[in-house]
Amino acid sequence: MSFDDLINRIPANIHARTKSFISGDIAVFKPEKYVIESKIRMNDYHFIIFHSTPPIARVGGRELQFKKGSLVSLEPGTEITVYPHEKNQLCQYISISVKKNFAERIALEAFGRDKIKFDKLENAYSRQLIESINNFEFELTNFGNKYPIMLQSIATQIAFLLLRDTFAGSQGYSEMSITNDDDYVAKAIDYMKKYYSCSITIDGICRAIYLSPSYFSRMFKNKTGMTPYKFLLELRLAKAKELLSESGFSIEEASRLCGFANSAHLSTAFKGNEGLSPSEYRKQFQNIHTHDMKNQHR
Incomplete structure (x- = not known):
């Protein structure tokens, strides 16, 4: 070495x-x-x-x-x-x-x-x-x-x-450094968007941007109107909706690809946020899509 x-x-x-x-x-x-x-x-x-x-x-x-x-x-x-x-x-x-x-x-x-x-x-x-x-x-x-x-x-x-x-x-010039709250929030959001499919945690995000979890949570909610956990959950659910809209992915596959531990974890989060189970959401989306296709061919 x-x-x-x-x-x-x-x-x-x-x-x-x-x-x-x-x-x-x-x-x-x-x-x-x-x-x-x-x-x-x-x-x-x-x-x-x-x-x-x-x-x-x-x-x-x-x-x-x-x-x-x-x-x-x-x-x-x-x-x-x-x-x-x-x-x-x-x-x-x-x-x-x-x-x-x-x-x-x-x-x-x-x-x-x-x-x-x-x-x-x-x-x-x-x-x-x-x-x-x-x-x-x-x-x-x-x-x-x-x-x-x-x-x-x-x-x-x-x-x-x-x-x-x-x-x-x-030379009296410096590129943007991470020294204010907006920079830290932007960095945290970039991190979530990059690693949402992995088993990341709020503590892990804080380690990546070098802030204490308590300070970060207060700052993030003040800047975005929601907690880091809520932001990450909604990001994962949005990605899950995209996959559920495509017939090529099973619910279990969508769960893993969006950072949920398993399909039960996704189902609990989905029902709590959307009022529907993942399978019900997929069926509803397919019905709407089929209806739209029929209207286009009239």
Whole structure:
């Protein structure tokens, strides 16, 4: 593993509870705790995305308080020490290490820079970056190293976006970052539309967008007028109606394809929302469709 040196400097009890996604050129870590009062020196380019306000840290001799919703970009050789924080302080962040040679090759090919110099430590990050990190996690979780060309492609995209977001920050420009409620709601809805057929939960959505379930539920209802659960249920039912309108799908197949555990689960949700069972809805739709066809041929 090419990031052993960095991993060995993380206390074993913290690393054991850290989600790690590692390829040859990039390592993505999702810890549950900060490494406190331990000076860590970065040998590669290192980036941190904060989804909650972090403790004060000493970086390169300066004490800094980074903000929630920021991207912190560190050059090789940078030393960072995180100070103690309140016991119940949220710890939601992503730590990304990019191999020095890999980052510098991307910088040269994409930006024409033979040397990488970060003018700002703290920048904004783009939605595309978060999506690429999620894709990297999905690929490794589901396929491991089976498709190296796919991993290399996603790793290249992540490195490019990390550099572009950082360079954009130094120029006083940044792409839309996920820093307000509307962005979080849009991201959650995109996630539901993409994964509604899977066994996703509200807790799972919150983990994907880095918000607490209680805050997310209040915010989502305030913005959309319905709870996240209700929104996801109606999305699944709408998709189920589409499939039930087509004779090629059985009710059991429609249930699985729309994220319901089984046909009984779909039937309960359908009756509660529509007042009809799935089979009754299908029959009603077919009768209406047959009637319309007859009228067209008169």
